[in-house]
Amino acid sequence: MRSPRAVPTGAGGAGGAGGAGGAGGAGPDGRPAGGTPRAALAELLAGNRRFVSGQPIHGHDVTAAAASASGDQQPYAVVLGCIDSRVPLEAIFDQTFGSICVIRTGGHVLDRAVLGSIEYVVDELGVPLVMVLGHERCGAVASALDAVRGGRRPAGSLAHLVDQIAPAVHEVGVDDPGAHPMAIRRHVLRTVAALRADDLLAAPVAAGRVNVVGALYDLSTAQVTLLNPTRSRPVDHGRG
Incomplete structure (x- = not known):
């Protein structure tokens, strides 16, 4: 099975995800001017290029922390990523305090608490961009791949993570030699599809006020690469 085409974060990269890209321009605090999904994505990718x-x-010291606390929070993006300790999201996007909301779960699994958090950030804080960020050599996806291959669910709550990732594994096929990286990409795209189809997000996404994009982080190069959306069934995030 062919994996989704990746879009570099260079000159044309941002345009590969829902038309969001190009130099949006940033203010003195590093936040993008204009408040659009396009400008938000451009600043995230520019920050990764700086990193x-x-x-x-942007430094992460007490002065910057105090400055961010002087008024209401005004983030311009929310990033859903994995718990992998090698992927510190504010750092890899070179963002200061208050610029982005970060949500991290094993394998960036989307459950009701995560979904509600994203809905809050978009609806209450007016954030125009949601990014789902996977990464190479993801251990959570590897666990799901092992579980599907062995036909055994892991014990405890890890089984919940595996259950949410397993559909991506089934889509790519466990016998493919590239199953692990392909499943990582597929799981990102399934999560993006679920967010775009969410009851509270679908309307602003359709109107162009919000964009949901998928991306991958390369552990070796530290580069973030956008993924072009392809047809993929959304993951079941367990809404009652």
Whole structure:
């Protein structure tokens, strides 16, 4: 099975995800001007390029923390990522305090609490961009792959994570030698599809006020790469 085509984060990269890309322009606090999904995505990717090139502009010290607390929070994006300790989201996007909302679960699994949190950020805080960020060599996806291959669910609550990721594994096929990276990509796209179809997110997404994109983080290069959406059944996030 062919894996989804990746879009580099260079000059044309941002345009590969729902038309969001290009230089949106950032204010003095590093937040994008304009408040659009396109500008938000452009700033996230620009921040990653700064991080990769070793030229970050945001420090994470007590002065920056105090400055962010002086008024109401005004994040411009929410990033749903994995709990992997090698992927610190504010750092890899070179973002300061208050710029992005971060949600992390094993394998960026989307459950009702996570979904409600994203709905809150979009509806109450007016955030125009949701990014689902997977990463190479994801251990949660590897666990799901092992469980499907062995026909045994793990014990405890880990079984819930595996159950949410397993459909992506089934879509790519466990016998494919590239099953692990392909399942990682497929799981990102399934999560994106679920968010776009959500009752409270579908309307602003359709109107262009909000964009939901999928991306992958390369552990070796620290580069974030957008994924082009393809047809994929959304993951069941367990809404009652």
